[in-house]
Amino acid sequence: MRVAVVKNSDLTGVINRFGHSYPQPPQPWPQAVNETAEGVAAALQEGGHETLLCEGDKGLLTTLERFMPPDPLAGPSGIVFNMALGIQGECPTTHVPAMLEMAGVPYTGSSPLGHGLGDDKVITKRLIRDCGVPTPNFRVMRRGTESTGDLRFPVVVKPRHVDDSLGLQLVHEPAQLRHAVEVIVTQYAQDALVEEYIEGREIGVPLLGNGEPEVLPLLEYDFGGRETRLLTWEAKYLPSAGLPRICPAQIGSTLATLLRDISVATFRACRCRDYARVDLRIDRAGQPFVLEINPMPGLRMGSSYAFAAATAGHSYSSLINRILDVTHTRYFGIGIPKAEDSVTRAKR
Numbered sequence: 001m002r003v004a005v006v007k008n009s010d011l012t013g014v015i016n017r018f019g020h021s022y023p024q025p026p027q028p029w030p031q032a033v034n035e036t037a038e039g040v041a042a043a044l045q046e047g048g049h050e051t052l053l054c055e056g057d058k059g060l061l062t063t064l065e066r067f068m069p070p071d072p073l074a075g076p077s078g079i080v081f082n083m084a085l086g087i088q089g090e091c092p093t094t095h096v097p098a099m100l101e102m103a104g105v106p107y108t109g110s111s112p113l114g115h116g117l118g119d120d121k122v123i124t125k126r127l128i129r130d131c132g133v134p135t136p137n138f139r140v141m142r143r144g145t146e147s148t149g150d151l152r153f154p155v156v157v158k159p160r161h162v163d164d165s166l167g168l169q170l171v172h173e174p175a176q177l178r179h180a181v182e183v184i185v186t187q188y189a190q191d192a193l194v195e196e197y198i199e200g201r202e203i204g205v206p207l208l209g210n211g212e213p214e215v216l217p218l219l220e221y222d223f224g225g226r227e228t229r230l231l232t233w234e235a236k237y238l239p240s241a242g243l244p245r246i247c248p249a250q251i252g253s254t255l256a257t258l259l260r261d262i263s264v265a266t267f268r269a270c271r272c273r274d275y276a277r278v279d280l281r282i283d284r285a286g287q288p289f290v291l292e293i294n295p296m297p298g299l300r301m302g303s304s305y306a307f308a309a310a311t312a313g314h315s316y317s318s319l320i321n322r323i324l325d326v327t328h329t330r331y332f333g334i335g336i337p338k339a340e341d342s343v344t345r346a347k348r
Contacts (some may be wrong), residue, residue, distance in 0.1 A: 001047045002068045002078030003324065003338060005041045006056045006096055006107075009033040011087050013057025018181045023162055036235045037083055038301040042322035044081065056084030056096040061103050067122060068105075079331075080107035081324060083299070091116050091161065093296065108327045110295040114271040118295035121193050122160055127269040128290055133262045136281075138195035144181030148174065154197040154228070157181060157303045159188040165233045170197060170319055198281035198289050202231055203249055204264035205278040206297065206308040209326050213267060215260045216308040220249035231279075245304065245313045259288055266293050274326050 009030040011021065034053075039050040052064045068078030080100055084136075086092020094112040101112065110118065117123055125135045137151055140160065148155075155178040159170045167188055169180045177194070184192035202223070205218040222244040223229040235243045251259070263278040270293050277297040281289045297305040301316055309319040325335045 001049050002052070003041075003044050003081055004054055004064055004078060004345040005081045005083060006043070006054055006060065006066055007033050007037040007083045008056050008085050008087055009037070009059070010055050013055055013059055014087055015058060019089045022186060023166055024161075030321050032300070033083075036298070039301055039316070040081060040083065040299060040320050043317040044324065046317040047321035047324070049324075056082075056088050059089065060096065060099060064103070064105055070104075070285075076104070076106050076331075079324065079327065080105055081320075082109050083106045083296070091119060092121055096336050097244040102200045106327065106331045108240075108263070108274055108323055110273045110276070111271065114142075114273055115295050118272055118276070118293045119161055119163070119294050121158070122191070124266070124270055124292055125195075125290075128262075129267050131265050131269050133265050133269070133290050133328050134288060136195040136198055138193060141177075141181045141192045141194050142185055144178030144192070147275075148177070148194070150192065152196050155194050156197050157184060157194050159184050160191040160193050160209045162188055162190075165231055165236060168232050170228065170230055173182065195291075197230075198283050199229065202229075202282050203251070203259060203288075204304050204308070205259055205280065205281060206275070206305045207263060207267050207272075207278065208275050208309075208322065210273055210330050213264060215263065216305075217248040217311040218251060218256060218259060219245055219247040219304055219308045219311075220251075222246050246305060255282070255288070257285060262288060262290060270295065273330065275305070275323050282285075 037053055041053055046050050052067045054060060082096055084096035086095045093115040097107060097115060098112045100107045117127065122140055125138060128135055133235045139146065139148060139151060153174065154170055154172045157171055159167045167184055167326040169183065171177050171180045180191040201222045204219040208216060221231055258281060266278050267276055272293065272295045277294045279291045281291060283289070297303070299305060299320065306316060306319060314322065328336045
């Protein structure tokens with residue numbers, strides 16, 4: 001099968017540079033994006049697929065039409081493995097899926113709706129609360145002088161729409177809140193989400209599939225004796241931070257079942273598809289709280305999602321090809337035919 005791996009490492013492929021750009025983490029961003037996309041493409045090639053790396057920009061549909069020309073008799077002649085985070089504007093992760101929807105090209109992962117709901121942390125929290133899923137109390141702020149109501153300090157302040165823990169701040173006193181909110185609004189041009197800090201354990205719950213999604217082994221971020229027990233960008237990505245991960249997390253069966261159930265409920269409430277990761281905290285009394293869902297978790301080798309999949313017995317190649325197979329089944333009702341099946345059919 002022809003599979004186009006779509007990414008955003010070159011931010012120049014637009015008509016105008018206008019509006020707010022997608023925030024870039026403090027790292028060699030294009031290199032990291034390209035290395036991950038190349039790893040995904042290599043894994044797909046191991047699965048017997050013909051691949052093409054391409055940018056999710058204004059030239060995407062022209063590129064796809066050349067690579068996977070339409071076949072009026074057989075339907076779509078290829079599929080996109082979507083890894084595009086977007087370039088600029090509002091809710092940029094929705095842009096490539098929306099282009100593909102309009103053009104009639106199948107793709108992995110959530111729809112524009114799923115990305116829009118999951119990437120808006122405030123909407124996520126409101127949706128899951130309506131489903132009875134626990135999440136920390138919160139307020140949305142633009143100035144930092146709004147009433148905190150019954151919020152208990154310390155609180156976590158973060159951008160409403162940004163992933164990777166960018167902008168994450170822990171605020172201990174009400175007097176510090178205004179500055180923290182101003183930082184978010186100024187740097188990210190969006191509302192600040194202010195939520196109660198849950199002292200305790202942090203767990204990632206990776207999900208794979210649709211209908212009744214498979215819950216991969218739970219993963220815990222081990223803060224050890226650290227004074228600040230917060231999963232910042234630095235703690236996630238800098239080797240010097242040295243934050244260990246435990247997989248499978250050492251959690252009793254009753255609590256583990258609860259974590260799986262509320263993670264699947266979050267996945268469904270946010271209309272996610274194919275794969276995602278739910279991030280939770282467990283307080284000192286053993287009560288879980290969903291923080292957010294990532295509809296497109298990182299798939300680089302060694303990422304939390306890939307680490308959990310490896311614990312479940314997946315090689316990196318089998319994980320990537322499994323995501324593609326799950327997507328194919330969602331669109332066409334069957335998994336991707338094996339190479340030998342195609343040969344057998346050709347001889348008939």
